[in-house]
Amino acid sequence: MEKEMIKISFAANPDYKIEVEKGLTVLEIVAQKAPKLYKMILAAKADGEDIELSDRIERDCIIQILTGSDDAGLHALRHTASHILAHAVQRLFPGTKLAIGPAIANGFYYDFDSGHTFSPEDLTAIEKEMEKIVAEDLPLVREFLPRDEAIKLFYGLGEKYKIELIEALADDVPISIYRQGEFVDLCAGPHVASTGKVKAFKLQSLAGAYWRGDEKNKMLQRIYGTAFAKKTELDAYLKLLEEAAARDHRKLGRELDLFSLQDEGPGFPFFHPNGMVVRNEIEKLWRDLHFDFGYDEIKTPVILARELWIQSGHWEHYRNNMYFTDIDEQLYAVKPMNCPGCILVYRSRHHSYRELPIRMCEMGLVHRHELSGALHGLMRVRAFTQDDAHIFMLPSQIKDEIKKVIELFDKVYSVYGLQYHAELSTKPEKAMGDDAVWELATEALREAMEEYGLNYKVNPGDGAFYGPKIDFHLKDSLGRTWQCGTIQLDMQMPEKFDLTYVGEDGQKHRPVMIHRALYGSIERFIGILIEHYAGAFPVWMSPVQVKILPIAERHVEYAKKLQEELFKEKVRVELDDRNEKIGYKIREAQVQKTPYMLVIGDKEVEEGKVSVRKRKEGDLGAQDFSVFAAALKKEIVEKA
């Protein structure tokens, strides 16, 4: 089946492309991928709405597919809610200019340019005004205007952003506008029939956003909100948000004493003993699997001379994000990436084609000067460890090698039970190398993914400056996705550093290089894991695996013996011999999310048993200690 990429524009990503069967009309694509929406379009047509006039409405339909919302009704509802928001704002703050106001995955927003700076109190007032507009039950009326008339209309209203949007459209496209009462907006729809249909909504937050997402443009004021068909659904969603906040890795990081961030080092995380256990365990798993997959581990310096970074291209392309230092009056840089260091290892001796592929991995500590506003707990920091690896190979080995890398990633993510999605990023504007080489590299990645059977979407122009990449994205507790794993085909670096291997013919040849990271950043990955498990790590990576809880002082001696036994098995076990009631000790172990608790009282001491309590299942009753120990050991080894 032949496929083609079609490009569609929407606010969040003007160059978005999706893959579809060749020759389908946009409506057919909608019919395939968003049946509910398709039905709605048919219904609208039956109602006499002229829907084929503009391809803009069809593009809008596809936007819904991409925002993951096949629920056309909900999308239209939220879109209408954004109009009601804009309507209310213009009533309360006349002269406010409208930018754009789409429905998004979990709600909607509208961007405003206003002389008035909105405050959180304003949101309450705006919500009240919105309720009035809902009560007025104004019908949403659609009109199509010729382009010049549309421009005249919005010129009269002083809506310069709308005019800019119209001017970006093709000349012959009729302009679709929507009216509700005295309010009018440039809009492709679709909407619900009247404002009265929007029964459950809430404004959530204020934020700044650049006009058209470009930091060179003016910063507008964005108001975020959400809307649902029913009040109960809205309440359920808000409750979900609250529960997600309880899983926030920053909150759990403090409560479980895993890590901290200090004013003395913004963006430079401190790992506490508990966090270090988690970290060491996931590194141990990493080393085991990399051994199995034929990697060799190296370690390269954190500080290296400027010349290296000039040669690698980082000086030209990445300098603004780098830290520098003088040593003996020479300029050195703190490494922002591990590649050049690894390349120097490769280049330290000759290589034969027989050795390839060479897979060198490194837990590399890198520093990047990220913008202060971008920092976020462990997810976005200024110093982090990349679980990096560089693979040097023959051009003929590319596809198989990438498939192997994908297999390794898949294997590791599945140990944690993590869901991920992959994205293919292509040549950015600011890039090294010519188009043909980029095309070749991009195709190699694409083929490997397709042969492995990995689903992916495409991010045009989002590649690194030295090559295209596959990114693996994982979700945090609020559903925000973070890039973790990455596979980057680098066809520039070997050139820049004149890397070679000796071929069968005795001549020097250029190897191909892959740069890849599985966890991406150990710090970010731990942040993801904390939220994924809500702090209740599986036993194998729990900071404390077992807590022994004697009921009274006379049980402590026996408890100590058990502790010694478990120590011998390398189990992380703590003895809570404080003079507290058993309920108190259990509560504390529970709050710390300790996987196993052993309650020791008269009965256990007499019978030589232990009473086992699991953090999720509760009391499991008494069993022989040796049975417990064996089962625990098995669970740890199997990483169940």
Add this chain to the structure above:
RNA sequence: GCCACCAUAGCUCAGCCGGUAGAGCAACGCAUUCGUAAUGCGUGGGUCGCAGGUUCAAUUCCUGUUGGUGGCUCCA
């Protein structure tokens, strides 16, 4: 970096209109030796992020700054 907001005890927070601060939990002490998510009583702990300014007087008002939060931009 940009926009908005926030900053009080280790943590979560209260403190109306300016008169130098409180609660719960935690910590510590004493009593209690207890059977599956918080025993009771008591004690200590804060130059109210930092620096200026206004004022007789600033945790409170103003300015700046540092750090954080939510976004934007960027990105592992």
